[in-house]
Amino acid sequence: MRPGPFDYYEPENIAQALDLITEATVIAGGQSLIPSMRLRQVTVTKLISISNIAELSGDIIKKADSIEIGALTTLSDLLSSQIIEEHTPWLREAAQQVGDVQVRNLATVVGNICWSDPRANMSIALLASNAIITTINSKLQERKISLKDFFVSFQKNILENELVKNILIPNHELAAGRYLEFSRQRNDLALVNVSVVSSEKKTTLVIGGTRNVPLIIETDEHNKMNHAATIMNKIPDRLNDFHTDQYGSQQYRLELAISLARRVLNSLRCKLDE
Numbered sequence: 679m680r681p682g683p684f685d686y687y688e689p690e691n692i693a694q695a696l697d698l699i700t701e702a703t704v705i706a707g708g709q710s711l712i713p714s715m716r717l718r719q720v721t722v723t724k725l726i727s728i729s730n731i732a733e734l735s736g737d738i739i740k741k742a743d744s745i746e747i748g749a750l751t752t753l754s755d756l757l758s759s760q761i762i763e764e765h766t767p768w769l770r771e772a773a774q775q776v777g778d779v780q781v782r783n784l785a786t787v788v789g790n791i792c793w794s795d796p797r798a799n800m801s802i803a804l805l806a807s808n809a810i811i812t813t814i815n816s817k818l819q820e821r822k823i824s825l826k827d828f829f830v831s832f833q834k835n836i837l838e839n840e841l842v843k844n845i846l847i848p849n850h851e852l853a854a855g856r857y858l859e860f861s862r863q864r865n866d867l868a869l870v871n872v873s874v875v876s877s878e879k880k881t882t883l884v885i886g887g888t889r890n891v892p893l894i895i896e897t898d899e900h901n902k903m904n905h906a907a908t909i910m911n912k913i914p915d916r917l918n919d920f921h922t923d924q925y926g927s928q929q930y931r932l933e934l935a936i937s938l939a940r941r942v943l944n945s946l947r948c949k950l951d952e
């Protein structure tokens with residue numbers, strides 16, 4: 679199907695884009711938005727492409743306290759980044775499993791989280807990384823939001839006429855992480871996906887595909903003993919956070935989550951329990 683008619687804008691700076699934003703929809707790589715427009719699941723009357731905005735970056739930069747991923751950074755950019763390979767290889771594991779190379783060449787990391795699908799690979803891996811996003815509003819004011827506070831419900835987030843400018847991943851001293859997913863077939867979104875990131879202080883497990891927003895389970899920062907066992911014991915308590923649909927029951931999803939979590943935690947165990 680073709681999308682309905684819409685006006686298309688290509689602003690050259692953030693101020694122009696934000697002038698339009700109250701009545702328009704932002705498009706980056708279009709890899710979530712365009713298929714939904716074509717299926718008429720989303721109706722758009724005005725579309726603002728952010729691809730020509732020079733103030734938005736497609737770079738990945740190592741800063742003193744964080745790694746910064748720009749609004750225009752594609753999944754392919756992330757996969758070829760030495761910084762990501764060296765410091766946060768679990769983000770590579772997540773990006774590698776999004777679609778095919780054509781999709782990854784266009785799809786942005788920021789678009790993946792802003793679409794706010796509870797199974798989106800980058801959302802799961804970035805939540806586990808305690809990522810922070812920087813937004814900018816029509817008064818050109820910036821605000822920093824923990825990704826943990828970003829998702830409201832299925833495909834809904836807290837953005838209010840704002841652009842996401844970048845994602846910041848705080849430095850994790852001695853951090854280690856993994857991402858793993860189970861999907862019914864190649865190129866499908868995951869049925870259940872998990873990511874674990876562990877630093878010396880705490881371990882965060884994020885599970886996607888459970889219900890409207892990803893599920894976050896963390897260890898107590900003060901209890902440094904046996905993070906893996908603590909996390910595994912907490913998963914069954916969250917059975918009510920898993921839903922049933924035509925692809926799998928609540929119990930099936932819970933068991934998938936336990937199995938994936940056990941695998942990622944086992945592969946990180948030396949780091950976790952040392």
Ligand SMILES: Cc1cc2nc3c(=O)[nH]c(=O)nc-3n(C[C@H](O)[C@H](O)[C@H](O)COP(=O)(O)OP(=O)(O)OC[C@H]3O[C@@H](n4cnc5c(N)ncnc54)[C@H](O)[C@@H]3O)c2cc1C
Nearest residue numbers: 704706707708709710711777785786789790792798799842
């Ligand atoms: C064949 C195929 C397979 C796929 N498989 C997977 C998969 O396995 N896992 C997975 O996670 N995803 C998958 N996807 C989905 C897709 O790749 C991602 O959701 C993509 O990363 C979205 O990024 P984008 O730049 O294309 O965003 P767009 O589609 O352009 O936009 C998505 C949303 O983000 C908003 N947005 C974008 N940038 C900004 C910004 N800077 N500020 C504010 N709002 C913004 C838009 O308004 C829109 O609501 C697949 C897609 C296709 C077509």
